[in-house]
Amino acid sequence: MGSRLRNIQARAAEHGRLRTGYTQGNRPMRSSTWVVTSHSEEHVRTAAKLWGGEPEQWSPLNSTISQWRVITKASSIEALITPGDPLNQYNEMWSKGGCQRRCDGETELLSRQACLCARQFGEDWHLQPKGRVCSTTSRLNVMLPDLSGMGMWRAETHSFYAAQEWGGMVDMVLAGTDGRGFVPVTLRIEPRQRVADGQTKKFPVVVVELRGVTPRQALAGPMNAATALDPGAARQQRAAIEAPRPDYLAEAAAALTSDDVRDVWMQARQAGHVHPKGEDELSKQLMKLAAEKDAEAEQARKEAEPDEDGAYEVEVVEDPAPPSWPAVAQPPA
Structure with a gap:
């Protein structure tokens, strides 16, 4: 950073005034909305776009110097x-x-x-x-x-x-x-x-x-x-950080396929709980679970293939007991 003069006080330029009143002719009037005045036409026109009102040229009382002002619609x-x-x-x-x-x-x-x-x-x-x-x-x-x-x-x-x-x-x-x-x-x-x-x-x-x-x-x-x-954005970010993190590992363990595990990782990424490139510990654990789901699916596929005689291994399941149907009411004689 460069040097500063020590015998003067640094300060920002004054762009204009925020007033709670205006003059109508020579008569002062109170305003229930903000009045923005400035020597800069650009500033006043921008204020009018933000807060309403019509920009106009104006001279303060006892002054011959013309300025710009807008009587806004914003309180x-x-x-x-x-x-x-x-x-x-x-x-x-x-x-x-x-x-x-x-x-x-x-x-x-x-x-x-x-x-x-x-x-x-x-x-x-x-x-x-x-x-x-x-x-x-x-x-x-x-x-x-x-x-x-x-x-x-x-x-x-x-x-x-x-x-x-x-x-x-x-x-x-x-x-x-x-x-x-x-x-x-x-x-x-x-x-x-x-x-x-x-x-x-x-x-x-x-x-x-x-x-x-x-x-x-x-x-x-x-x-x-x-x-x-932007205090609103900071508050939302803080709330997201303070919010309890879902148990992504439990959700992934209960998943049926590796694609389901990858969906869990995407949810964690959108919430900002994992590294986008998968370099964090949670991502590595989810990748391991996805690999295990792929291995389980491969094993199930192999077990479903026919043996050398062309026969499939089947599982014998006993028939359940016949259902007990409710008695049907007989129509009256």
Whole structure:
């Protein structure tokens, strides 16, 4: 492997964003399905083929740079958590002039003061109207294995409740993998509602959940790339390995002919229990049984041949006792 610059951090390019909303004119709209945006038309058109929707050109608010987007029909998409720590979370306030506040929950990092929102509105500051306080912002970098390119996609949510769940989920995975290896996940938009002060508020929350693997597998250490890309196939292979192996020798011993023994060997080969070239011990034992069946058949053929006088050896079998038939009912007189 070649050398790397030590004074910069290597990272994959960002291909686009995964959003839970879109703009209609100048009006922001929530979406119950994923919105995929990118500068690449190819990526967006591929996403539309996978998850539905019509690709279109689009410009973000307060921007003159044209991008591509598709409002998909999918509320769930498959993704991979990549090595490293993929999650960044801050409380942020933005304006046309850029980021005005960025807080880690305790300290506002731009001014180095204590959290301004909590100081002004208390611990329930997040219930204040949007624009008055910071937005809880979570950014999760994932790879979409079914789209071209080796770059990252950024899923972003401003949900206070999703921030709690994302942090807990990612931290548990990192505890098991130590930030090494890939982890297959599903990003799912889930509708939620909250009742406060007699009012019901409905909102979407992005849920990150394991896909195709159990917590035992996810927390057991780094996962190889093949398992992460196709966890279903890996699970089937593991089930086949763990399944009890049939007693092929017993089946072959009960077979009538060598062809039947060869059928047993073919079954074992299809199940992956013997070497395709017959170089394993089970194959050799089955070949020995097939040879014994051939020898038995040859001996039986020789015994069935006539002697020098043209007579066949016969076996005398006593006649069985005549069957006892049930009495037949007589018709009435």
